Amino acid sequence: MAQHFLEQAKADDFVAHLMKRHPVLAPHRRGRRSFAFEQIVEPSAVVLDYPRTLGSVKKFFLPARETLLEFDLGTNTATAPAIAPAPAVYLGVHSYDLAAVRRLDHNFLHGNPERNYVTRREGALFIGVSYTPDRHHFAGSVGIDPYDTTGSDIFLTKHPEGWIVDVLTPAGQDLLKGFKLATDARPKPKREHFTQHIYVPQARLNEIMAASYNHPVWDEASRNCTGCGTCNLVCPTCYCFDVQDQVAITVDAGHRERTWDGCMLRSFTEVAGGEVFRHKVAARQRHRVHRKFKYLSDATGQPWCVGCGRCTAYCTAGISIVEIVNRLVRDAEREEQVTA
Amino acid sequence: MANKPREASKPKVAIFDFTGCEGCELSQLNFEDQLLDILAQVDIVEWREAMDDRADEYDIAFVEGALSTPDCIKRIHDIRRRSKVLVALGSCAVDGGVNAIKNLHPIEEVRQIVYGEDQYLFPTLPALPLSAVVKVDHNVRGCPMTQIEFLKVFTALVMGKKPIEPDQAVCVECKLNENECVYAKGMICLGPVTRAGCNSQCTNFGQYCIGCRGLVSEPNLQGMAETLASHGLAMDEAWKRLQLYNAYRLQGVRA
Numbered sequence: 001m002a003q004h005f006l007e008q009a010k011a012d013d014f015v016a017h018l019m020k021r022h023p024v025l026a027p028h029r030r031g032r033r034s035f036a037f038e039q040i041v042e043p044s045a046v047v048l049d050y051p052r053t054l055g056s057v058k059k060f061f062l063p064a065r066e067t068l069l070e071f072d073l074g075t076n077t078a079t080a081p082a083i084a085p086a087p088a089v090y091l092g093v094h095s096y097d098l099a100a101v102r103r104l105d106h107n108f109l110h111g112n113p114e115r116n117y118v119t120r121r122e123g124a125l126f127i128g129v130s131y132t133p134d135r136h137h138f139a140g141s142v143g144i145d146p147y148d149t150t151g152s153d154i155f156l157t158k159h160p161e162g163w164i165v166d167v168l169t170p171a172g173q174d175l176l177k178g179f180k181l182a183t184d185a186r187p188k189p190k191r192e193h194f195t196q197h198i199y200v201p202q203a204r205l206n207e208i209m210a211a212s213y214n215h216p217v218w219d220e221a222s223r224n225c226t227g228c229g230t231c232n233l234v235c236p237t238c239y240c241f242d243v244q245d246q247v248a249i250t251v252d253a254g255h256r257e258r259t260w261d262g263c264m265l266r267s268f269t270e271v272a273g274g275e276v277f278r279h280k281v282a283a284r285q286r287h288r289v290h291r292k293f294k295y296l297s298d299a300t301g302q303p304w305c306v307g308c309g310r311c312t313a314y315c316t317a318g319i320s321i322v323e324i325v326n327r328l329v330r331d332a333e334r335e336e337q338v339t340a
Numbered sequence: 341m342a343n344k345p346r347e348a349s350k351p352k353v354a355i356f357d358f359t360g361c362e363g364c365e366l367s368q369l370n371f372e373d374q375l376l377d378i379l380a381q382v383d384i385v386e387w388r389e390a391m392d393d394r395a396d397e398y399d400i401a402f403v404e405g406a407l408s409t410p411d412c413i414k415r416i417h418d419i420r421r422r423s424k425v426l427v428a429l430g431s432c433a434v435d436g437g438v439n440a441i442k443n444l445h446p447i448e449e450v451r452q453i454v455y456g457e458d459q460y461l462f463p464t465l466p467a468l469p470l471s472a473v474v475k476v477d478h479n480v481r482g483c484p485m486t487q488i489e490f491l492k493v494f495t496a497l498v499m500g501k502k503p504i505e506p507d508q509a510v511c512v513e514c515k516l517n518e519n520e521c522v523y524a525k526g527m528i529c530l531g532p533v534t535r536a537g538c539n540s541q542c543t544n545f546g547q548y549c550i551g552c553r554g555l556v557s558e559p560n561l562q563g564m565a566e567t568l569a570s571h572g573l574a575m576d577e578a579w580k581r582l583q584l585y586n587a588y589r590l591q592g593v594r595a
Contacts, residue, residue: 031520031546055518064516224563227556228532229508233515244504247495249377260516266558267507281560316523316532317567 002173004165004181006156011163015043017179018089022125025060026091027053037090048092049158051134052308056097056236057090058104061120062260068116068243069256078256083116087123089175094131096139096306098151100236101126103296103304107239125171128152129163131192136309138196138322144306146192159189198325202293202303205325208332209294213286217327222282224317225264231288231311231319232262237304240268263287289324351399351498354386355429356419358405358412359439359467363484364430365389365404374491381498398423400497404485406432406439406467413465413473420474425497428469428476429490431483435554436588438483439467443587469588478503483552483585486538506537507557510549514540522548528571530581533559551585561593 006014018024023039026046030036035050037057055064071078101121108117130147133139139146149155153172156163165181167173200208232238242261247254261268264285269278278284292305305321312320357365369390371378385395401423407413420426431437442450443466451459470476478497480490489506496503510531514521517540522529530551531543542549555561561582568578583590 030518032525034520034524036518054520055515059518064518224560224566226509226532226560226564226567228511230511230515230521230532233512246492247499249374249381249491249495251381251495251498262512265508265512266556270507279558314521314524316521316529316571317563318570 002167003185004167004176004183005159005162005186006165006181007162009162011046011048012043014179014181015040015046015091018091018127018175019043021175022087022089024089024091025057030054040091046092048129048156048163049131050092051131052094052137052310052313053097054310054314055234056100056308056310057093058097058100058236058239060088060090061101061104061117061124062108062239062241064260066116066258067255068258070253071245071255072253073247074252083119085119085122087125089125089127091127092129092156093126093152094308095128095146095148095150096137096144096308097236098126098128099139099144099148099306100308102151103237103302103306104239106300125175126152126154127172127175128155130155130157132158133192133194133196134309135195136313137307138194138198138309139307140194141196141198141322142202142303142305142307147188157188159186161186164188196309196322198322198329200329202297202301205293205303205329206297208328209290211332212328215328215331217324217331218282218286221319221324221327222280222285225281225285225319226317227264227266227281227284228316229262229265229268230314230316231321232264233260234310234314236306236308236310237292238262242268263291285319285324289321292321293325350381350383352385352395352397353382353400353402354395354398354419354423355384355389355402356386356404356415357388358403358416358433358470359408360405360430360432360437361484362389362404364433364480367484367487368402368490371487371491378494381494396422400425400427402427402429402480403433403470404429406436406469407473408439408465408467410463410465416470416474425477426470426474427478427480427493427497428471429480430485431481431552431554431585432467433470434476434479434481435586436467436469436472437585438587440469440588440591441583443467443591444583467588472588479505481535481553482538486541486553488539489537506535508536509556510534510536510538510540510543510553512536513538514543517544519543523571528568528573528581530564532567533561533564533582551582553585555586555589561590 025037025039027035027050028038028045035053069078108114153169155166240261241258243258245256270276296304428434455462480493493503513536527548529548531549534551535553535556565578569575
């Protein structure tokens with residue numbers, strides 16, 4: 001569809017225009033050097049040129065903590081809180097996070113659609129934005145380009161003087177109604193490249209992962225891993241959760257709460273009777289990487305990792321998923337050369 | 341429905357203290373918004389810090405402080421004998437707490453430093469968590485004890501259910517709250533091996549975790565120490581940070 005240009009000086013006006021239509025959620029500064037998606041109150045607080053946010057937009061569709069039921073112990077009744085579709089504009093989403101939303105859609109829409117996720121997901125409009133890969137991004141290796149517009153209604157490409165605006169859907173067109181953008185076509189700037197790579201395609205990786213179960217990398221990479229679960233909790237495609245009932249101090253009512261969980265956590269692998277079925281952190285690490293590059297890929301043909309680099313960037317022990325995978329690739333290829 | 345009293349048979353609750361700062365008990369007195377609801381559910385029959393009454397038997401005993409004298413050992417056995425359920429309250433009672441740092445030094449030296457020439461009037465032992473001497477049914481961790489955890493344990497016990505003991509790192513709650521990682525700010529943090537349940541209240545306010553809620557089960561301590569070292573601490577300093585609240589648990593651990 002149409003291409004326009006948004007000058008940097010008009011960026012705040014553009015955000016203000018969007019806010020007139022819907023609530024707008026976009027990256028803001030959080031802490032000293034981090035970013036997080038928040039609902040915009042002040043257009044000038046939005047940061048469109050950022051490396052990555054702490055969490056992805058996942059949190060708006062699958063909240064970190066969510067009440068599934070409210071119950072009354074006196075009358076022995078329960079009600080599910082009403083969830084209505086709340087149309088909103090997600091502004092400044094990177095292509096890998098949109099790819100992650102598509103994967104979550106697969107998880108929550110197939111089989112029994114998950115009502116809460118599906119309802120929250122309805123009416124979401126996405127304005128994607130290009131980014132400059134940093135030392136942790138490797139989305140290119142899983143087939144997601146920084147300029148990939150898939151899933152976006154409008155896509156903004158960074159330009160020295162502002163943003164090239166690609167309008168991709170009728171909904172995107174509709175969002176721009178009443179806002180005047182420059183119509184001069186500008187050449188797209190030189191593409192930025194990744195510095196982190198996984199060197200084989202997913203089809204090959206499936207074979208390599210299949211033979212990796214007893215590889216020493218799991219122990220070696222997990223030497224300093226405390227199993228804190230950060231890699232799971234910052235992952236835009238992790239969707240495991242735990243459910244617990246919380247009773248009020250008055251002991252007459254309470255609520256059932258769903259919370260994000262993760263396969264790196266010991267408590268996640270503990271089942272009824274106290275048995276822990278993945279005792280070693282290395283076994284959990286292996287499971288996590290298999291979830292991203294093998295188990296779900298076998299079923300769908302796609303890696304369930306989108307190359308955002310969060311798990312590596314936020315790991316205090318410096319464990320790198322790219323290094324783990326490349327070590328497996330290297331050893332598999334060396335072995336093939338020897339046996340050939 | 342609020343404050344509806346359970347007239348029939350309200351559980352009898354007692355609160356005791358051993359070696360500690362009484363901060364956990366103070367935290368209980370600070371339940372200003374919930375105190376009436378708490379009192380509607382139970383009868384507090386013995387609590388030295390707040391009242392004069394005594395009782396012979398308790399349905400639930402909340403016990404604060406570490407055990408550090410021969411008299412402590414006698415008293416805790418006596419309390420255990422008279423309690424149906426015993427809950428350790430706070431870092432000292434659960435893990436020995438900061439008291440156990442003295443265990444790192446010869447006991448004679450410790451007595452000399454603390455009591456000087458009167459040391460023979462004050463028999464002392466290496467500091468012990470309650471669980472080293474008697475069976476502890478449930479824990480409320482933290483320094484002082486985490487109030488939200490106390491309320492959860494209390495509610496579960498009043499309902500006759502087993503409280504859920506969190507066994508995951510503070511990092512989990514910190515990530516659910518989408519905080520910037522303390523390490524990203526150039527500080528160090530014990531969150532990765534410290535037991536959650538506090539809703540990461542220190543890191544929510546930009547502080548780092550000093551580990552007051554004790555360790556998760558099966559912690560990777562060597563890995564944690566090396567992570568601390570790779571973020572700028574000397575190895576000795578790294579272990580000392582871990583020892584602050586975990587000196588008892590770490591006895592004999594360091595390679």
